[in-house]
Amino acid sequence: MSFSTFLKLVEIQTKIASVFPFMIGTLFVVYQYQVFDWQNTLIFFSSMFIFDLTTTAINNYMDYRKATDNHNYDFRKTSNVIGKYHMKARAVIILIFTMFFSASLLGIWLLVRTDLLVLFIGFACFCVGILYTFGPVPLSRMPLGEFFSGVTMGFGIFFLAVYVNAYAAGIANLIWQGEWLFLRVNVVEIIRIGIISLPCIFTTANIMLANNICDLEEDIRNHRYTLPYYIGRKAAVLLFNILYYTSFLAIVVAVVIDFLHPIMLLSLLIVYPVMQNLAKFNREQVKERTFAISIKNFILINATLVLLMGASVFCSLF
Numbered sequence: 001m002s003f004s005t006f007l008k009l010v011e012i013q014t015k016i017a018s019v020f021p022f023m024i025g026t027l028f029v030v031y032q033y034q035v036f037d038w039q040n041t042l043i044f045f046s047s048m049f050i051f052d053l054t055t056t057a058i059n060n061y062m063d064y065r066k067a068t069d070n071h072n073y074d075f076r077k078t079s080n081v082i083g084k085y086h087m088k089a090r091a092v093i094i095l096i097f098t099m100f101f102s103a104s105l106l107g108i109w110l111l112v113r114t115d116l117l118v119l120f121i122g123f124a125c126f127c128v129g130i131l132y133t134f135g136p137v138p139l140s141r142m143p144l145g146e147f148f149s150g151v152t153m154g155f156g157i158f159f160l161a162v163y164v165n166a167y168a169a170g171i172a173n174l175i176w177q178g179e180w181l182f183l184r185v186n187v188v189e190i191i192r193i194g195i196i197s198l199p200c201i202f203t204t205a206n207i208m209l210a211n212n213i214c215d216l217e218e219d220i221r222n223h224r225y226t227l228p229y230y231i232g233r234k235a236a237v238l239l240f241n242i243l244y245y246t247s248f249l250a251i252v253v254a255v256v257i258d259f260l261h262p263i264m265l266l267s268l269l270i271v272y273p274v275m276q277n278l279a280k281f282n283r284e285q286v287k288e289r290t291f292a293i294s295i296k297n298f299i300l301i302n303a304t305l306v307l308l309m310g311a312s313v314f315c316s317l318f
Contacts, residue, residue, distance in 0.1 A: 020298075031316050128156075142225070196260060202250075237281070247301060260312065264309070
């Protein structure tokens with residue numbers, strides 16, 4: 001398998017969904033707690049990124065297997081990346097296991113350097129990542145897909161990016177003493193992290209929601225009953241809009257209650273281009289023409305937050 005083919009298998013262009021929460025979380029921990037452990041950050045990023053590549057490879061492999069089992073050779077040869085680029089299934093399996101164990105070993109290394117809470121949160125994210133595309137009923141085929149993808153990537157990655165740097169700052173601790181396991185949580189800090197991660201959660205969830213809205217009729221034919229099937233297309237489009245506006249509301253609330261620097265309010269300048277994109281999506285929900293709007297809004301909102309969080313760090317130095 002060539003490197004370019006590998007990048008197609010893992011859909012490298014989709015990894016922004018994990019990189020942005022990591023970047024925002026890392027900048028936030030420097031701003032809020034004035035700490036930065038470059039070794040823990042590098043280990044966490046490597047584990048997170050490799051595991052993200054793994055879940056995408058698993059998803060493509062499972063689609064290929066299902067197409068093969070159902071004798072859907074047109075899909076296997078033209079739509080699925082494994083068939084399209086003539087990858088050997090055995091090589092793909094070996095690659096998946098190699099990446100999975102690499103990510104796991106890095107996670108164990110990070111656990112040794114921090115504490116047990118990293119194991120608990122990391123294991124939960126690993127389980128969601130695997131079950132998202134694997135198993136008899138993957139999470140992506142259920143009405144909970146948006147919730148799990150948003151919380152796992154938007155909050156889970158953000159929280160771990162903060163925690164691996166500031167695990168000694170009293171955010172939370174999981175302590176094992178003899179027969180007892182103690183969980184200690186600073187409620188205010190968890191609420192702070194939760195509110196600030198909401199834009200990451202909602203913009204990530206909206207990528208899947210947009211995909212499911214655009215694929216609604218096809219999903220029904222293929223017995224995939226996602227959230228838009230249960231709440232209807234009109235309500236799903238309304239939810240799509242609400243999640244973006246709530247992202248901006250979360251930023252305003254965070255500034256008002258002094259969780260974020262006032263400079264973050266400059267993010268409201270991009271409300272108008274986001275609204276313009278939403279107007280296009282509201283008019284039609286067609287995969288080839290309007291699904292990309294969820295990607296554009298994701299990049300627009302999160303790139304803005306990265307820049308302003310970086311500015312917040314700079315302002316906090318003076």
